[in-house]
Amino acid sequence: MQTCAWLVWHPFRFPWKELSVTIYKTGVTALPITALVGCLIGVVLSYLSAQQLQMYGANVYVINLLGIGILREMGPLLAAILVAGRSGSAMTAELGAMQVTQELDALAAMGISVPLRLILPKIMGLALALPLLVVWTNIMALAGGMFIAYEKLGIGFKFFFHRLPEVVPIVNLWLGIGKGVVFGLMIALMATYIGLRIHPDSESLGRGTTRSVVISITLVIILDAVFAVIFSGVGV
Amino acid sequence: MILPFVVECEHVGTLVDGNWVHRDVNLHIRAGEIFSLLGGSGSGKTLLLREMIGLMQPAYGEIRLFGLDWKKVDDKSREKIRSRWGVLFQQGALVSAMTVFDNIALPLRELHVLDEVLVGELVMQKLAMTGLDVEVADKLPAALSGGMVKRVALARALALEPELIFLDEPTSGLDPVAGVRFRALIEQLHQQLGLTVVMITHDQGLLEGLSNRVGILADGCIIAEGTVEEVKKVDHPFIQSYFSPELVLIDGAED
Numbered sequence: 386m387q388t389c390a391w392l393v394w395h396p397f398r399f400p401w402k403e404l405s406v407t408i409y410k411t412g413v414t415a416l417p418i419t420a421l422v423g424c425l426i427g428v429v430l431s432y433l434s435a436q437q438l439q440m441y442g443a444n445v446y447v448i449n450l451l452g453i454g455i456l457r458e459m460g461p462l463l464a465a466i467l468v469a470g471r472s473g474s475a476m477t478a479e480l481g482a483m484q485v486t487q488e489l490d491a492l493a494a495m496g497i498s499v500p501l502r503l504i505l506p507k508i509m510g511l512a513l514a515l516p517l518l519v520v521w522t523n524i525m526a527l528a529g530g531m532f533i534a535y536e537k538l539g540i541g542f543k544f545f546f547h548r549l550p551e552v553v554p555i556v557n558l559w560l561g562i563g564k565g566v567v568f569g570l571m572i573a574l575m576a577t578y579i580g581l582r583i584h585p586d587s588e589s590l591g592r593g594t595t596r597s598v599v600i601s602i603t604l605v606i607i608l609d610a611v612f613a614v615i616f617s618g619v620g621v
Numbered sequence: 622m623i624l625p626f627v628v629e630c631e632h633v634g635t636l637v638d639g640n641w642v643h644r645d646v647n648l649h650i651r652a653g654e655i656f657s658l659l660g661g662s663g664s665g666k667t668l669l670l671r672e673m674i675g676l677m678q679p680a681y682g683e684i685r686l687f688g689l690d691w692k693k694v695d696d697k698s699r700e701k702i703r704s705r706w707g708v709l710f711q712q713g714a715l716v717s718a719m720t721v722f723d724n725i726a727l728p729l730r731e732l733h734v735l736d737e738v739l740v741g742e743l744v745m746q747k748l749a750m751t752g753l754d755v756e757v758a759d760k761l762p763a764a765l766s767g768g769m770v771k772r773v774a775l776a777r778a779l780a781l782e783p784e785l786i787f788l789d790e791p792t793s794g795l796d797p798v799a800g801v802r803f804r805a806l807i808e809q810l811h812q813q814l815g816l817t818v819v820m821i822t823h824d825q826g827l828l829e830g831l832s833n834r835v836g837i838l839a840d841g842c843i844i845a846e847g848t849v850e851e852v853k854k855v856d857h858p859f860i861q862s863y864f865s866p867e868l869v870l871i872d873g874a875e876d
Contacts, residue, residue: 398733482717491714494674495728496703 400506407510411472412518418471419464423522426459427451427529435537444538448545451530452553453621460523461561462609465568468515469601473576476507477597480580481590489581504581508573515569516562523561556620564612571608572601624652626688627785627817628673633682634841635668642668643679644841650834652784655811655818657828660838661859666821667711669838670789673819674708675699687785704732706785707778711793713770715762721748721773722758728780747776752806768799772806779810788820792827800824804831 434450480503483489489499527549534540576597583593626649633646642665650656660666671677672684675691684691687702707728715724725744729735735743748758751772762770771791778786791807792800804827811818811831822828828835828849835852837845837860845855853864 486712486717487710487714488716490671490676491708491710492716493676494708495731496700497727497731 403506408514412514419522420525423525424529427526431530431533448548449552455526456557461519461564464518464522465605469572473572473601474598476576477580478594481583485585511569511573516565519565554620575601629685631683633679636680657832657835658821664838704781707783708787709778711789713774725777751776785817792824
């Protein structure tokens with residue numbers, strides 16, 4: 386809080402460099418893994434629904450299923466879980482290791498604010514990077530699903546593209562992106578909080594990193610359920 | 622001429638996890654001194670150092686740095702004395718994600734007043750001062766030996782040209798030769814820059830060869846203070862076991 390107030394008075398001291406490092410580390414480097422996982426989940430979803438829908442001759446509804454399922458649920462959830470696993474743990478471990486080596490003390494002794502330079506950019510960076518990753522995961526999952534829809538059900542890409550915005554309200558996409566922001570904030574808050582509470586020994590470091598991942602993923606799923614209840618009437 | 626006090630501890634008490642580590646610590650260190658703080662492990666030397674540099678607040682008592690009470694200090698006066706002291710942590714505590722150059726430049730850049738050319742010159746000057754080669758500048762701390770890490774950390778502590786420097790076990794983890802070299806470096810810097818040095822050490826060479834004054838921390842207070850010769854005469858189990866020629870270990874000295 387104090388840090389935020391200070392920043393209002395000193396806008397030029399904003400840690401831009403640290404922010405961009407976080408976005409690169411949590412966002413850019415996560416592109417391949419989220420693409421792979423997203424695409425495969427899209428394929429699986431499409432495959433399963435294709436088999437069921439074929440029985441009723443409701444082939445065309447695969448677009449509804451994929452659209453809502455991915456944009457609203459799977460995209461944000463997958464991206465958040467992957468990020469919690471790779472970036473949440475990395476943040477906790479980084480801060481914990483800095484605690485072990487007294488780097489945090491050294492920074493504080495030099496008058497460098499740890500909340501401003503290490504914590505704030507991580508939280509803001511992840512709150513920015515995760516929604517972008519959600520969009521990316523959405524695209525890849527839809528692409529995977531679209532491919533299977535074509536293979537199994539003979540739904541052409543062009544038709545898929547036309548039909549998607551007609552049957553899936555755009556609010557689902559925004560809902561997914563909004564979830565991305567909230568998940569990102571939550572993962573970074575949890576990771577940095579646990580990281581700063583690590584005691585200077587290696588056992589505590591390992592335990593803290595594990596806890597950070599487990600708690601983040603659990604909280605992501607709980608929050609996702611809360612979202613589902615709150616927004617049950619929106620966009621379906 | 623009597624020089625002013627730079628570090629003062631008055632009736633300091635520190636509570637950690639329900640234990641009173643310090644009960645009544647009184648210490649006064651004058652400008653230009655080389656002061657060594659000695660004590661068994663667990664006696665709270667590093668805690669006291671952390672309190673002196675404002676990373677921790679004692680439960681009671683007063684700690685003053687350049688006459689400023691850490692408890693009452695505001696951001697402005699903290700900034701003002703910021704460049705007057707530096708600290709060398711036990712393991713160096715270099716920022717592992719930054720090169721040696723950036724590590725030493727860090728406190729300089731934090732001032733937000735120097736341009737990059739001047740920062741570069743100052744960093745090179747500090748490197749030379751601590752006996753490091755220019756090639757070291759581009760390396761990451763992980764690629765350095767223990768002795769070099771300490772030298773870089775010392776260079777960083779000296780970056781703002783402080784009057785006072787805190788050293789936490791400056792020679793621990795160094796081999797004897799590197800330890801002697803590091804001691805010579807501290808002595809040389811003390812003479813050249815007129816630094817006040819406050820250090821925690823177990824190193825007999827540093828104690829007897831370099832320190833003007835020694836303070837011994839045991840049982841939560843300073844049990845003896847003075848020159849090494851004076852301190853040696855004090856009758857206390859820790860002191861007797863520490864300075865005895867045979868180094869007989871007495872119960873309680875190593876807890």
